[in-house]
Amino acid sequence: MRNKLMSFLVVLVVAMFVVGCSGKSKIQESDNTEVVERSPGAGAMPGGAGGGAQTQPLGGQGQGQGLGVGAGGQGGSGVGDGSGSGSGADGMSAADMQNLLSKRRIYFEFDSSSIDDEGRAIIGAHAAHLVRNGGINITLEGHADERGTREYNLALGERRAKAVLSAMEALGVASSRIQTVSLGEERPVALAHDEEAWHLNRRVEIIYNN
Amino acid sequence: MSFKRLLICVLLFCFSGPVLSQPLVIEINKFVEKGYPIAIVPFEWKGGDRPKHLVGAIIEADLKRSGRFDTIPRKDFLSHPHQRRDVNYKDWRLLKAEYLVVGKVHQMATDRYKVQFELVDVVGKKKLEGFQITVTGRQLRKIAHRIADVVFENITGIRGAFDTRIAYVTVVKSTRGSKYQLKVADSDGYGPQTILHSSAPILSPSWSPDGTRLGYVSFEQHNSQIYVQNVFNGKRSRIAAFKGINSAPAWAPDGKSLAMVLSRDGNPEIYIYSVATGKLRRLTRHHAIDTEPAWSPDGKHIVFTSDRGGKPQIYRVKTSGGKAERLTFSGKYNARASYSGDGTRLALVTNQGRGYHIGVLDMKNRKLKVLTNARLDESPSFAPNGAMILYATQAGGLGVLAAVSADGRVKQQLKFQQGDVREPAWSPYNRKL
Numbered sequence: 001m002r003n004k005l006m007s008f009l010v011v012l013v014v015a016m017f018v019v020g021c022s023g024k025s026k027i028q029e030s031d032n033t034e035v036v037e038r039s040p041g042a043g044a045m046p047g048g049a050g051g052g053a054q055t056q057p058l059g060g061q062g063q064g065q066g067l068g069v070g071a072g073g074q075g076g077s078g079v080g081d082g083s084g085s086g087s088g089a090d091g092m093s094a095a096d097m098q099n100l101l102s103k104r105r106i107y108f109e110f111d112s113s114s115i116d117d118e119g120r121a122i123i124g125a126h127a128a129h130l131v132r133n134g135g136i137n138i139t140l141e142g143h144a145d146e147r148g149t150r151e152y153n154l155a156l157g158e159r160r161a162k163a164v165l166s167a168m169e170a171l172g173v174a175s176s177r178i179q180t181v182s183l184g185e186e187r188p189v190a191l192a193h194d195e196e197a198w199h200l201n202r203r204v205e206i207i208y209n210n
Numbered sequence: 211m212s213f214k215r216l217l218i219c220v221l222l223f224c225f226s227g228p229v230l231s232q233p234l235v236i237e238i239n240k241f242v243e244k245g246y247p248i249a250i251v252p253f254e255w256k257g258g259d260r261p262k263h264l265v266g267a268i269i270e271a272d273l274k275r276s277g278r279f280d281t282i283p284r285k286d287f288l289s290h291p292h293q294r295r296d297v298n299y300k301d302w303r304l305l306k307a308e309y310l311v312v313g314k315v316h317q318m319a320t321d322r323y324k325v326q327f328e329l330v331d332v333v334g335k336k337k338l339e340g341f342q343i344t345v346t347g348r349q350l351r352k353i354a355h356r357i358a359d360v361v362f363e364n365i366t367g368i369r370g371a372f373d374t375r376i377a378y379v380t381v382v383k384s385t386r387g388s389k390y391q392l393k394v395a396d397s398d399g400y401g402p403q404t405i406l407h408s409s410a411p412i413l414s415p416s417w418s419p420d421g422t423r424l425g426y427v428s429f430e431q432h433n434s435q436i437y438v439q440n441v442f443n444g445k446r447s448r449i450a451a452f453k454g455i456n457s458a459p460a461w462a463p464d465g466k467s468l469a470m471v472l473s474r475d476g477n478p479e480i481y482i483y484s485v486a487t488g489k490l491r492r493l494t495r496h497h498a499i500d501t502e503p504a505w506s507p508d509g510k511h512i513v514f515t516s517d518r519g520g521k522p523q524i525y526r527v528k529t530s531g532g533k534a535e536r537l538t539f540s541g542k543y544n545a546r547a548s549y550s551g552d553g554t555r556l557a558l559v560t561n562q563g564r565g566y567h568i569g570v571l572d573m574k575n576r577k578l579k580v581l582t583n584a585r586l587d588e589s590p591s592f593a594p595n596g597a598m599i600l601y602a603t604q605a606g607g608l609g610v611l612a613a614v615s616a617d618g619r620v621k622q623q624l625k626f627q628q629g630d631v632r633e634p635a636w637s638p639y640n641r642k643l
Contacts, residue, residue: 021352052408052409053407053408053410053428054407054408055405055406055444056404057401057405057441057442058438083582111517125620126403146423147566147586148543148545148561149416149515149522149545149559149588150413150589150633151414151457151502151515152522152545152547154413154455154457155471155473155477158473159477162477180435182455183411183429186413186429
């Protein structure tokens with residue numbers, strides 16, 4: 001398992017390099033920064049949120065109000081994801097990779113929120129870090145793979161985030177320092193439709209807010 | 211190209227002529243059974259430039275798409291009558307047509323068109339239906355769909371649902387991030403219009419029963435939140451933004467409330483939200499996941515997905531409250547159920563061990579019939595007449611929309627030109643002209 005994870009991390013580093021250089025990697029989401037410190041601020045809105053959303057009226061009715069009107073003004077909202085991918089691999093030494101604290105993802109089985117030994121070790125390291133450093137807060141972001149319905153997966157992502165929350169609480173971290181959010185299957189890190197991708201997508205991400 | 215300019219291009223694309231604004235190509239994959247043989251004669255045109263919406267062609271496409279009709283190729287026509295009294299019945303019997311649609315579109319003024327149509331029984335040599343109406347140019351498509359509805363109902367005995375809309379979500383991914391759009395198009399995919407642009411996921415559009423508003427889930431504030439948006443004027447309000455999950459909005463049949471899922475009290479539960487007062491009433495109380503509520507057409511029950519039995523299955527509870535009854539027992543995963551318009555069936559996502567398929571549960575005998583066979587079919591939505599189910603599936607690694615007849619005999623795929631398409635929702639009947 002550990003070897004598998006290590007090789008995944010290596011692949012990820014390469015992938016990030018490719019993203020940084022060509023901008024054409026198949027890995028799309030910006031929150032692919034497995035072991036990279038998020039820059040301050042980015043952590044508060046992880047995973048490329050910050051979504052500008054613009055509404056538009058529907059035409060095709062009665063009086064035929066001008067549909068295009070206002071459309072030009074809709075721009076702007078394009079700011080998007082961007083938080084992670086460009087930030088590079090600074091600080092990512094081999095020593096860091098071996099450090100449990102640098103692991104920010106807990107993986108799960110299908111339709112499950114049970115935490116395995118490796119997950120427990122990662123949670124333990126972060127919990128200890130949080131206990132030692134009182135000023136730090138985190139967000140636990142729960143995710144699911146694409147199988148099953150989107151709404152059920154949204155609930156499943158929350159259940160996973162809460163399972164990690166409970167484990168951290170049990171290790172002495174005040175729940176007031178931990179936020180949970182579920183993104184369901186909406187923000188996959190691996191875009192293929194196979195077991196390997198599904199495994200990588202069933203995860204809770206530990207995100208340091210400050 | 212800046213995002214603003216790109217957006218304008220997209221809008222132009224949406225609102226320009228009929229060729230450009232037809233991003234949907236409908237492919238009918240299989241006809242198992244023979245349909246009703248019908249001939250639709252191109253409508254007579256009198257006026258200036260031909261309108262871009264050809265009434266006869268639209269009627270023909272609708273009937274063909276339903277899978278219940280065999281439309282006779284125009285090239286075989288021996289005559290081109292535009293009213294019943296000009297019909298030479300022998301010409302149509304030779305082509306084995308049992309039904310004939312004839313009509314005219316006459317321009318009365320700059321933007322006024324008189325549309326006449328007749329449905330003729332070739333065998334009985336009589337008129338079955340017909341009407342005449344004066345409309346504007348942009349209403350021509352709608353009138354064509356209405357005529358198709360009249361023809362469909364007269365011949366099949368089932369109310370037509372061509373004059374309806376669909377809502378869906380498209381996703382275009384790039385290295386700059388994903389772009390999500392909530393769109394509304396005619397039921398034939400024509401004239402898609404974006405009603406929401408976002409850089410964050412959009413989920414679960416739900417039509418109000420009067421067809422004027424959509425409830426949906428947006429992640430624009432990172433957490434899931436529920437919005438209601440008027441599709442005509444774009445006005446929207448956020449109706450649920452509690453801590454935790456805010457999702458799965460489902461409009462009550464009377465339009466006065468929405469069922470939704472909130473986890474503000476610890477885990478996902480079904481709540482009923484009153485549109486008038488903004489008050490919430492909690493309907494379920496269980497430590498398991500309760501989600502994906504859908505109303506029965508009489509408003510007395512809500513079906514929902516719960517894993518209270520260990521795996522996701524469909525349950526039903528009275529909207530007044532009480533104990534939930536489990537409805538599905540076959541398969542290891544049954545979810546996202548919704549009622550047919552007559553309340554006799556549920557469309558749902560089912561996994562019987564070979565992937566996620568669309569199934570229909572008969573509410574009388576509780577038998578589940580699996581209708582599709584791809585790997586990841588989801589989001590089933592009945593047409594308001596219950597004849598077809600629209601759903602999301604994958605083709606070539608991308609999300610596409612597909613439709614299957616409620617008996618499973620006819621399948622069709624709706625192909626878009628770009629991006630991922632998902633989360634379809636078929637509108638109710640009510641649609642203003």
